[in-house]
Amino acid sequence: MRIVRLANFVTVHTGGLRTALRQLGRGYQAAGHEAVLVIPGRRYSDKMTKQGRVITLPSAPLPRTGGYRVLAGRRELVKLLDSLEPDRIEVSDRTTLRWTGNWARQRGVRSMMVSHESLAGLLGVWGMPKRDALADRFNRRTAEAFDTIVCTTSFAAAEFRRLDVPNLVEVPLGVDLKLFHPSRMDVAVRSRYARPDELLMVYCSRLSAAKRPELAVDTVASLRNGKVPAVLVMAGDGTRRTALAYRAARLPVRFAGHISDRSAVAALLASADVALSPGPVETFGLAALEAMACGTPVVVNEQSALPEVVGGGGIAAAGTAEAFADAVSRLMERPRVERRGAAREQAEQYGWPKAVAGFLQAHEAVPAPAPAPALIRPAVPARPYLPSPRRTTPAREAGADEAGAARYA
Template sequence: MRIVRLANFVTPRSGGLRTALRNLGEGYHAAGHEPVLVVPGAEAGDRMEGSDRVITLPGPVVPKTGGYRVLTGRRRLTRLLDELAPDRLEVNDRSTLRWTGRWARANGVPSVMVSHESLAGLLRVWGAPGGLGDRLADRLNARTAEVYDRVVCTTDWAAAEFRRLGTPNLHQVPLGVDLVTFDPSRRKPEVRARYARDDEVLLVHCSRLSPEKRPELAVDALAALRAAGVPAVLVVVGDGPRRPALAYRAARLPVHFAGFLSGREAVAEILASADVVIAPGPVETFGLAGLEALACGTPVVVNAASALPEVVGAAGAAAAGTGEAFAEAVQEVLARPEEGRRAAARARAEEFGWPAAVDGFLRAHGAAPSPADVAAGPAALERVAGR
């Protein structure tokens, strides 16, 4: 079965969406399906990335996003979809690509839209008044639910804005985490010593440095901790349009800007070597970076306004959107015995594996065997797999 996936706002090097697309593609392939990913880029391309065929269409850069691109040109994308003749269509963009749901329906192709962000939350970040933003989000979300056969959300928090509309075709499927790459064994004394002394608290913020991620809250939390006499230092992993402003904000503080780290192992080492990871984004619908930190055995302090409290559970702490609140939550986490808090973090991450996520997504596509299919034997399993 050919599963064609469309995605906008995919960073060329890293990011939660890119991580999810890669792992789901690998899982689809392992299950006997043919994954094809279509994304925007600087130029046209068609290549294999592992088990994924990745087709790049030229797309313009969205201003003030630090390099995000979008797929434009409906005729070009329509021709490509016609050529690919997908058995399933998966769309990782709820707005600019909404028209592809109508294409799928007209061509008899079952379609799924995966909601990777809260539209109401993004509108608030962009300055829309609460009531107006919520009404606009409801209107746009209703249109989205109408044109796709199924809507997939990764958390209760993300599903809430569709559930309040009574969306009948809503499915909830958590994402997963790489429990091998991100593991407590990645903790390295030499990595920690690169940034902090033995008597200092090492904080890490790992994300794209863009407005919706609110990275300034990590800097503000550090300032509040230092003012309270806590000898904390902060490492910021990642890059983006907010970096110059953050550097100015952190001029008098012990903040190390590590930039983009090449290789997941390098990211895992710094996450595992931290005392606490800070994830301040208020509109995160899942938060893969936070889950990767938990897998490394490091507790996470998250924004109470996001979906992350649902993901981290008791393995971290939630804070209101101020530096002072984040500082208090960090101290709350540090007050727990270290061995216990690290064990709890890893145990929580082990509840989220990619195999279960892949199975959930395939079920949303109607492309995974149900218990009845398994009981029916090989013929039913071949039918599900499209063979």
């Protein structure tokens, strides 16, 4: 089965979404399916990777978004989808790519939309009035356009559930339990950022308004005012970097930037005492889960989905510096072995194989059967390569012309 995945807002700095796409693609390939990922980028490319085929279409960056790009050429994308002839499509953008649900329906292809964020929550961050009514109208249209809506937590599913959406499925994402492990703790990494008597905290996410990184900085200030020798490492980059540097000018805050080496990220997380995840609209929080897999407890915003993911591996707090500082102090009062063991135990509930199986079930796809043993035949003279005939259906033929692209709005 060929599963074509479409995703926007993917850059070298989008850790959570990029990680999820990579792990799901690898899982689909391992199950015997053909995974194809289409994403925007600086230039065109088409290559085979461990997660399957990855096609990058040239797209201009969106202003003031930290380098985000979108697949804006609808006609070009229609041509590409027609040529790929997917059995399933999986879309990770319910704004600019929602039209692909109608494209799939015209072609008789089953479609899935993956909701990676709370739309009502994002509208609130952006200060939009009547956000719930606007989100309801948008979400209802999305649910009507796709065969299946997948949400990764009950928090993310709530805005669809209140609409009584019948095609809603909850499938948690996963974490790499081998890469992110307590054994990654590195004394050299820890000593790079903190003295033995200091409390090392880490924030690992984009530096954007939706993530509320300023709350992490303010938590350091609150702890220092309470005579707690806390220091903070901010691993990530984004549009808030300059403003945060000014905010942390007199505080022990180190900006590590985006860390592309996943092993280095694991070492940093495992070497910290506490991880902070202050975003109020997080719908899964992969960075928090990776920290717990490393044995590092987390403090999360109680308004987000993370309390249901974190469980006993951390503490949920109100979105204030004082509440976060108090939660950090309470975590550190627990015996080290106990708090780190609880974090790892909670993370072990979220392996990627389980997540892949859930997504394939939502696709109504089962592991492909193993190929039959090849028969040994006498050698025959080589013949010129001829492309296989294109599969066609009445629906495909009816919409194959370029002008038909406008119908999928």
